[in-house]
Amino acid sequence: MFNTLSDRLTSVLNNLRGKGRLSDADIDATAREIRVALLEADVALPVVRTFIAKVKERAKGAEVSQALNPAQQVVKIVNEELVAILGGETRRLNLAKNPPSVIMLAGLQGAGKTTLAGKLAKWLRGQGHTPMLVACDLQRPNAVTQLQVVGERAGVPVFAPEPGNGVGDPVDVARRGIEEAKRAQHDIVLVDTAGRLGVDEEMMRQAIDIRAAVQPDEVLFVVDAMIGQDAVNTATAFRDGVGFTGVVLTKLDGDARGGAALSVREVTGQPILFASNGEKLEDFDVFHPDRMASRILGMGDMLTLIEQAEQAFDAEQAEAAAMKMGSGQLTLEDFLEQMLTLRKMGPIANLLGMLPGAGQMKDQLANLDEKHLDRVQAIIRGMTPAEREDPKIINASRRLRIANGSGVRVSDVNDLVNRFFEARKMMSQMAGRFGL
Numbered sequence: 001m002f003n004t005l006s007d008r009l010t011s012v013l014n015n016l017r018g019k020g021r022l023s024d025a026d027i028d029a030t031a032r033e034i035r036v037a038l039l040e041a042d043v044a045l046p047v048v049r050t051f052i053a054k055v056k057e058r059a060k061g062a063e064v065s066q067a068l069n070p071a072q073q074v075v076k077i078v079n080e081e082l083v084a085i086l087g088g089e090t091r092r093l094n095l096a097k098n099p100p101s102v103i104m105l106a107g108l109q110g111a112g113k114t115t116l117a118g119k120l121a122k123w124l125r126g127q128g129h130t131p132m133l134v135a136c137d138l139q140r141p142n143a144v145t146q147l148q149v150v151g152e153r154a155g156v157p158v159f160a161p162e163p164g165n166g167v168g169d170p171v172d173v174a175r176r177g178i179e180e181a182k183r184a185q186h187d188i189v190l191v192d193t194a195g196r197l198g199v200d201e202e203m204m205r206q207a208i209d210i211r212a213a214v215q216p217d218e219v220l221f222v223v224d225a226m227i228g229q230d231a232v233n234t235a236t237a238f239r240d241g242v243g244f245t246g247v248v249l250t251k252l253d254g255d256a257r258g259g260a261a262l263s264v265r266e267v268t269g270q271p272i273l274f275a276s277n278g279e280k281l282e283d284f285d286v287f288h289p290d291r292m293a294s295r296i297l298g299m300g301d302m303l304t305l306i307e308q309a310e311q312a313f314d315a316e317q318a319e320a321a322a323m324k325m326g327s328g329q330l331t332l333e334d335f336l337e338q339m340l341t342l343r344k345m346g347p348i349a350n351l352l353g354m355l356p357g358a359g360q361m362k363d364q365l366a367n368l369d370e371k372h373l374d375r376v377q378a379i380i381r382g383m384t385p386a387e388r389e390d391p392k393i394i395n396a397s398r399r400l401r402i403a404n405g406s407g408v409r410v411s412d413v414n415d416l417v418n419r420f421f422e423a424r425k426m427m428s429q430m431a432g433r434f435g436l
């Protein structure tokens with residue numbers, strides 16, 4: 001799921017790398033390519049439109065960031081908007097104050113409801129609950145048996161109509177199921193309902209009747225993510241029919257384009273609570289919009305880097321340093337501060353390793369010596385405040401003292417001081433050229 005979309009988005013956003021500034025034309029071109037990528041991934045058109053409009057507006061209005069370059073800023077915006085269309089915050093199950101809580105499952109036949117009932121039951125047990133399953137799918141041959149098998153595997157009891165009494169009334173079974181849960185003190189009841197291959201009136205009627213009879217705390221609409229655009233139509237039909245309070249996406253392990261996952265929440269206004277990604281009971285997880293977005297963007301590490309840069313970065317401090325650089329007044333104290341800021345983000349090799357394309361730089365990264373940075377830090381720390389402020393006063397005897405104090409050779413101190421003077425000269429020349 002999402003592989004093609006991830007590839008496309010990554011390559012669109014990679015094209016922005018290295019650009020110092022993004023013009024409106026750059027942003028428009030990028031937005032157009034993202035639009036095509038989303039449409040090809042089967043995301044519903046209205047969702048694509050809203051998404052693109054927001055990304056464009058934010059990218060054009062973005063202030064120049066001290067911490068991020070323009071490409072990183074666009075990645076950040078795209079990621080945040082992806083999180084938003086996937087629902088923003090992770091939504092937990094609403095449970096009743098007075099147990100049992102009732103959770104009703106609805107959806108088309110084959111969507112994965114029965115399988116999900118088992119997965120959810122097992123997961124709830126793991127959370128310390130004592131769930132019970134109620135088999136109200138009396139339409140599909142074997143549905144009751146299938147739920148019993150699933151229940152057994154999950155280690156939870158299943159309430160089902162006694163065999164041999166004809167088809168039976170699902171509403172009645174649902175009611176009796178809740179009674180039984182109360183009696184046996186189960187704190188959550190999962191009600192599995194019948195689905196059809198397509199939306200039909202009778203099925204919807206039955207679901208509405210069950211909902212009215214059991215007054216569930218949650219109605220979860222279960223939808224197969226592999227059915228593409230149809231997922232949106234089905235979701236709309238269920239929303240307008242029985243109504244639902246949350247969505248469960250199934251078959252996210254499938255080799256499909258993933259547009260359904262990206263559209264359902266925005267189109268129906270209801271959050272996605274869980275995701276199913278395989279046939280086994282364990283293939284199931286709480287749905288986290290932020291994790292899903294970074295998976296879609298295929299830039300997990302890049303996003304971590306952006307977050308860390310923003311956290312470590314103190315805009316005021318940086319601005320002050322930039323001013324000093326321009327005026328040729330940068331001191332070793334400033335230099336040390338900048339270095340510590342950068343190192344707050346983690347080992348430099350890791351930081352560089354997170355940048356795309358770093359794979360080919362593995363050897364250089366392995367040679368990058370954190371110890372060298374430690375040494376530079378130690379040398380500066382071995383200086384007095386006056387020396388850091390005005391390195392020109394560092395004469396031969398001071399160099400010897402600093403070297404002894406910080407456990408390095410005099411030549412290391414010389415190196416650092418000379419390189420610092422060179423760098424400072426270069427910076428003020430550059431600043432002059434750019435009119436800083």
Ligand code: GDP
Nearest residue numbers: 109110111112113114115250251276277278279
């Ligand atoms: P129901 O008719 O809605 O109750 O659907 P079922 O639970 O019977 O599931 C229909 C088919 O989809 C079964 O073969 C399941 O094993 C399969 N299935 C359910 N969830 C998943 C999933 O997340 N991934 C995959 N690959 N298959 C699933």
